[in-house]
Amino acid sequence: MHFARFVDDLVPFFAMEVMERGLELRRQGHDVLQLAVGEPxxxxxxxxxxxxxxxxxxxETHYTSSRGLHSLCRAIADDCERRRGVRVPPERVIVTTGTSPAIYMTLRLLLDPGDEIIVPSPHYPCYPNMVVACSARPVFVPCDAADGYQIDLERVRAAITPRTRCILLSSPSNPTGAVQSREVIEGLCELGLPILSDEIYDGLVFDGAEVTSPLSLGASCFVFDGFSKRYAMTGFRLGYVIVPEPALRPLQSMQQNFHISASHFVQRAGFAALEQCAPYVERMVQTYARRRRLLLDGLTQLGFGIAREPQGAFYVLADARHLDTDSKRLAHDLLERAHVSIAPGRDFGEAAEGFLRFSYATAEDQITRAIERLREALA
Ligand SMILES: Cc1ncc(COP(=O)(O)O)c(C=O)c1O
Structure with missing residues (x-):
């Protein structure tokens, strides 16, 4: 059987391998603590x-308009105004089956084979794989732990070539938890390239951090968002993209052809989330704040390197190079010896090799026990 050439360039998701080995250990009767996945x-x-x-x-089990139920698009526009201070017409919203297809369709819209896209790194592992599926090239711009993973505008400028089409970033970030400053977002907007702004962790911020969206600065941008993280609705598969006016028609055609529409009853669930669930989100954020403190203090005591505390999402990317510079080997070793499942930094790009990503989306008692087990394993 012949497979398309890009398949060879897809990078495996090592965290999944660690997780799958964890599931195998569970089947054998071991109590495995899960800090590898970003699942609330x-x-x-x-x-x-x-x-x-x-x-x-x-x-309500039928197709809907490919762009989504008008009531949901309106609720998304209202939510956008509340959170980002910008009023967008509901017609600029396309509802999708999760944030992931919205990102992929937009990449298909903007990238021709051989084109380049700037991806600040450490990055969400699916980004480069989606770019590769467009036969385009991700150009990684490393961000440093010592700078709190703020994007270095000089490095971005140096990475731009005639083939650069756009910039793709997440703030708050998976895996670093970094929230990009207003100055950085302003600087990126001034470059004049379309910004693909993945804001799926917006609202999950701590210590008074504020997320700046390029949308609120009037930039030409695509904003990706969804219900998986903020509303703990990963399995509902519901997301959306807010698009610039000229991109509406082509993206709608893609949505019609590739996905038809998001599920009707799931869109009703999304509407309820936006209209009724603010108090639940507030309580979840308070809980994440406690888990974050617990994890940060525990990891620091264990000697992991955390140059600056992450301000958002639910991840800590900790330097583990004093234990092993090979993050995949270290994650497997800790899984076998301590039965704690952690994502190896290698998944998130070369800039994160030697690091481990701990998720505090998991319950508090699991975090406490994981720290205890790691203490014993590392003793
Ligand atoms: C940065 C980022 N973007 C997008 C997604 C995918 O979200 P969805 O479940 O809406 O497809 C994730 C999931 O972990 C993520 O971390």
Whole structure:
């Protein structure tokens, strides 16, 4: 069987391998603590479940407009105004089956084979794989732990070539938890390239950090967002993109052809999340804040390097080079010896090799026990 050439260039997701080995250990009866995946350890809020059930009972199980239910697009536009201070017409929203397809469709829209896209790194592992699937090239711009992983504008400028089409970043970031400063976002906007701004962790911020969206600076940008993280709705598969006016028609055509529409009853769930779930999000953020403190203090006591505390998302990318410079080997070793599952930094680019990504989306008691086990394993 012949496979397309890009398949050879797809990079495996090593965290998944660690997780799968963890599941195998669980099947053998071991109690494995899970700090590798970015999956909120919360059930979806009750209003979301109720809205889903009643939509199903009403028979809302059909295709919708490819752009999404108008009521949901309007609620997303209202939410955008509340969070980013910008009013966008609901017509500029396209609802998708998760944030991931929104990112991939936008990359397909902007990248021809051989084109380049700037990706500050450490980065979300799926970005380069999506770029490679467009036969384009991710150009990584390293960010330093010592700078709190702020994007270095000089390095970005130096990476631009005639083939550069756009910049793709997440703030708050997976895996670093960094929130880019307003100055950095302003500097990126001034470069004149379209910005693909993945804001899926917006709202999950701590210590008074504020997220600046290029949208609120009037930049030409695509904003990706969704319900997976903020509302603990990963399995609902619901996201959206706010697009610049000229990109609407082509993206809508892609959505019609590739996905048709997001699921009808799931969109009702999304509406309930936006309209009724602010208090639940607030409580989850308070819980994440406690887990974050617990994890940061524990990792620091164990000797992991954390140059600057992450301000958002639910990840800590900690320097583990004093233990092993090969993060994949170290993650496997800690899994076998301590039964703690952690994501190896290598997944997130060369800039994160030698680091481990700990997720505090997991429950507090799991974090406490994981720190205890790591203490014993490292003693
Ligand atoms: C930065 C980032 N973007 C996008 C996604 C994918 O989100 P979704 O579940 O909405 O497809 C993730 C998931 O972990 C993520 O970390």
């Amino acid at each position: 350890a919360f059930e979806a809020p009750p209003p979301v479940i109720e809205a889903t059930m009643s939509a199903l009972q009403r028979g």
